[in-house]
Amino acid sequence: MNKTSGHHESGTPTLIDNFDRRISYLRISVTDRCDLRCIYCMSEDIKFVPRSQLLTLEELYRVGKNFVDLGVSKIRITGGEPLTRRNVMQLFEQLGQLQGLKDFTLTTNGTLLNRYAAPLKAAGINRINISLDTLRADRFLRITRKGDIRATLDGIDAALAVGFDRVKINSVILKHHNHDEVADLVRFAQDRGMDISFIEEMPLGFVGDHDRATVYYSSDQILMDLQKYYQMTPTNESSGGPARYYRVNGSPHRVGFISPHSHNFCDTCNRVRLTAEGRLLLCLGQEHSVDLRRVVRAHPTDDEPLRQAIIDSMQIKPKGHEFDLSAKPVIFRHMNATGG
Numbered sequence: 001m002n003k004t005s006g007h008h009e010s011g012t013p014t015l016i017d018n019f020d021r022r023i024s025y026l027r028i029s030v031t032d033r034c035d036l037r038c039i040y041c042m043s044e045d046i047k048f049v050p051r052s053q054l055l056t057l058e059e060l061y062r063v064g065k066n067f068v069d070l071g072v073s074k075i076r077i078t079g080g081e082p083l084t085r086r087n088v089m090q091l092f093e094q095l096g097q098l099q100g101l102k103d104f105t106l107t108t109n110g111t112l113l114n115r116y117a118a119p120l121k122a123a124g125i126n127r128i129n130i131s132l133d134t135l136r137a138d139r140f141l142r143i144t145r146k147g148d149i150r151a152t153l154d155g156i157d158a159a160l161a162v163g164f165d166r167v168k169i170n171s172v173i174l175k176h177h178n179h180d181e182v183a184d185l186v187r188f189a190q191d192r193g194m195d196i197s198f199i200e201e202m203p204l205g206f207v208g209d210h211d212r213a214t215v216y217y218s219s220d221q222i223l224m225d226l227q228k229y230y231q232m233t234p235t236n237e238s239s240g241g242p243a244r245y246y247r248v249n250g251s252p253h254r255v256g257f258i259s260p261h262s263h264n265f266c267d268t269c270n271r272v273r274l275t276a277e278g279r280l281l282l283c284l285g286q287e288h289s290v291d292l293r294r295v296v297r298a299h300p301t302d303d304e305p306l307r308q309a310i311i312d313s314m315q316i317k318p319k320g321h322e323f324d325l326s327a328k329p330v331i332f333r334h335m336n337a338t339g340g
Helices: 055-071 089-095 114-123 135-145 148-163 180-189 219-227 292-298 304-316
Strands: 005-007 015-018 026-029 075-077 105-109 127-131 164-173 195-199 232-235 244-248 254-258 271-274 277-281 290-291
Touching: 015 304, 026 055, 055 075, 055 089, 055 292, 055 304, 075 089, 089 114, 105 180, 114 148, 114 164, 127 148, 135 148, 148 164, 180 219, 219 232, 219 244, 219 254, 232 290, 277 292, 290 292, 290 304, 292 304
Parallel strands: 026 075, 026 271, 075 105, 105 127, 127 164, 164 195, 195 254
Antiparallel strands: 005 015, 232 244, 244 254, 271 277, 277 290
16 A cells, blocks of 8 residues: 555545655645735735636636545635635535535635625635734735725624634734734734734745845744733644644633744644645645646546545655745745645
8 A cells, every 4th residue: 555545444545644644634725816915925016827827616626625535624725815716606615515524714814705704604614714914004004015904804803793613813923014013913813702823924935025034023932922911821722734822811712823933843744735726735845746737637537647646746745844034035936826
């Protein structure tokens, strides 16, 4: 038997890499386009992938279905901003029907949730992560280059009103940009019954706005800042991703830290990412990938070659990444093209 395939006790096939990590989580980028231009995500003059090179919604569904058939139980839809993709609700509705999919989630900037929150809940999305890096309108405009904070705040309210299992805030923290707001962001989330995760900036692509080494603000420093205001109690809870969680003042709501620099989470990595153009990325911080678009289009009615390509891809999933903030980016794809 191929080392990178096996069966769970229930008989469901599984994906296991060369380091005995079971892959149970697929992040699907449905577009590299976005209605914002966040300074840590992309350059201001970014060139998007021609639409003809993107996987169709039908192809995205085929890939997602085959991953679930191979034992993946969590799918997160990302972008760019996924809700800007035309007719994207068709994909949510189809994936939401898959047997074996236990956790179906979305990452969004929230600007379109006023329109989509209720249909997403009906389609089967159970958790939503919403990007919010600041509570100040002027800083929001600076960080997003073009955004109106009111649209995102309204989107958060719409998501909370619909009643997803969890609505979580994601905040990328940059020194001298928003690092002084971490306590306020926690209070904002706690007051609304939400979790929040703080994220160290990922050094992907050239963003042209700042020197990443000078704006780097570690999870450890954020935790120290928060401990001035809150009692932070570590917990071993997991949401299926890389975050380390704390409880605040005994609250049921959590503060998470996603720390690709200061607390490398590679040893327990259970994730792969599908880009909107069909590249299966085996690691966030490496270029190891498999062209699933080529496989899907060469075999439009036969899923077996696709399943085998996914199984074989486990052979090249690397042990981990090492980010160096002092060096020029060695990963040239931007965050919007990586899948959140």
